[in-house]
Amino acid sequence: CKAETVRCGFLLEEAAKSKAASQWLDALAKLDLIRRLQNEFKLELSATAVKQMEALETWARAGQEKDRKEREFRTLLAELHFRVQQSEEKDTSARYVKLPELRDDYESLHKVWRSLTDFTRPIPDDATATFRKRSALLEAEIARRTAIRRRTILAGSAAALVVGAAVVWFVLGQMKAREFAAQLQA
Numbered sequence: 001c002k003a004e005t006v007r008c009g010f011l012l013e014e015a016a017k018s019k020a021a022s023q024w025l026d027a028l029a030k031l032d033l034i035r036r037l038q039n040e041f042k043l044e045l046s047a048t049a050v051k052q053m054e055a056l057e058t059w060a061r062a063g064q065e066k067d068r069k070e071r072e073f074r075t076l077l078a079e080l081h082f083r084v085q086q087s088e089e090k091d092t093s094a095r096y097v098k099l100p101e102l103r104d105d106y107e108s109l110h111k112v113w114r115s116l117t118d119f120t121r122p123i124p125d126d127a128t129a130t131f132r133k134r135s136a137l138l139e140a141e142i143a144r145r146t147a148i149r150r151r152t153i154l155a156g157s158a159a160a161l162v163v164g165a166a167v168v169w170f171v172l173g174q175m176k177a178r179e180f181a182a183q184l185q186a
Helices: 002-020 024-041 047-092 099-117 125-185
Strands: none
Touching: 002 024, 002 047, 024 047, 047 099, 047 125, 099 125
């Protein structure tokens, strides 16, 4: 037990050196080993060692969390670039991209952007410019196609109304002609 206590002290010094070198992962591994040794051999460390361990663990966990957030931010940034590239490839493809697909692209792009803006850090200028450009192009194309669709529906409705009015006018004319012919015969 005494040897393991000395080992824990040495590991604690090594963890402190890792903190000085800003190597939170190495420090965290050493602290976890100290915890396992404490549990396995039922070791009692001094109060200063326990306080030092807690301070080192707080620092290491903060570094771990910061690294996790950095990786998550980089992943979202890569996803934003991927979605923009995927959307641009649809423009250059030989197939016709339908309106619902354009809306899905627009929504997914904005969903990733909202996730990126939830971070309290600045988004790179190239990513911001790329997003705004692609978003504006998609929005304009969606508005253009929606306007064309509305005009087509309106023109179709107007044509159906005109045809219906002509049929009604023709039927009324035929009814009046038959009525007039019946009056003449009478």
